[in-house]
Amino acid sequence: MLALTENVTEIVKQLAAEVPEVSGLRIAAEADGQSLSVSPADQAAPDDQTIEQGGATIFLDAPAAVMLDDKVLDGGVDEEGNIQFALGQQA
Incomplete structure (x- = not known):
C-alpha cells in the first residue's frame, strides 16, 4: 500500500482545510499506463x-493503486507556493 511522508500529510491536510470542497487528493493512472495525475478531490x-x-486522505484509482503499492509519496511546496510530489521506494 502507498505510504505517505509527514510532508505530504501536512500538505493534503492544509489543502483540505483551505478549500472547503476538497477532502483529499486523487491519484489516477493516465491512459498511457506510465503516467499519473494528481488532483484535488471531494x-x-x-x-x-x-x-x-495522519489526518490526510488520498484516493487511488485501481491502476494507480497497483503502480504505487510499494512506493512512498513525498512532497513539498516551492517558493512560489507550487506543490511538487516525488515517489520513492518503500524500505
Missing part, C-alpha cells in the same frame, strides 16, 4: 482505494 470515485494517514 470524494473517492467508484472503485477507488482510500488511504487515510
Whole structure:
C-alpha cells in the first residue's frame, strides 16, 4: 500500500482545510499506463482505494493503486507556493 511522508500529510491536510470542497487528493493512472495525475478531490470515485494517514486522505484509482503499492509519496511546496510530489521506494 502507498505510504505517505509527514510532508505530504501536512500538505493534503492544509489543502483540505483551505478549500472547503476538497477532502483529499486523487491519484489516477493516465491512459498511457506510465503516467499519473494528481488532483484535488471531494470524494473517492467508484472503485477507488482510500488511504487515510495522519489526518490526510488520498484516493487511488485501481491502476494507480497497483503502480504505487510499494512506493512512498513525498512532497513539498516551492517558493512560489507550487506543490511538487516525488515517489520513492518503500524500505
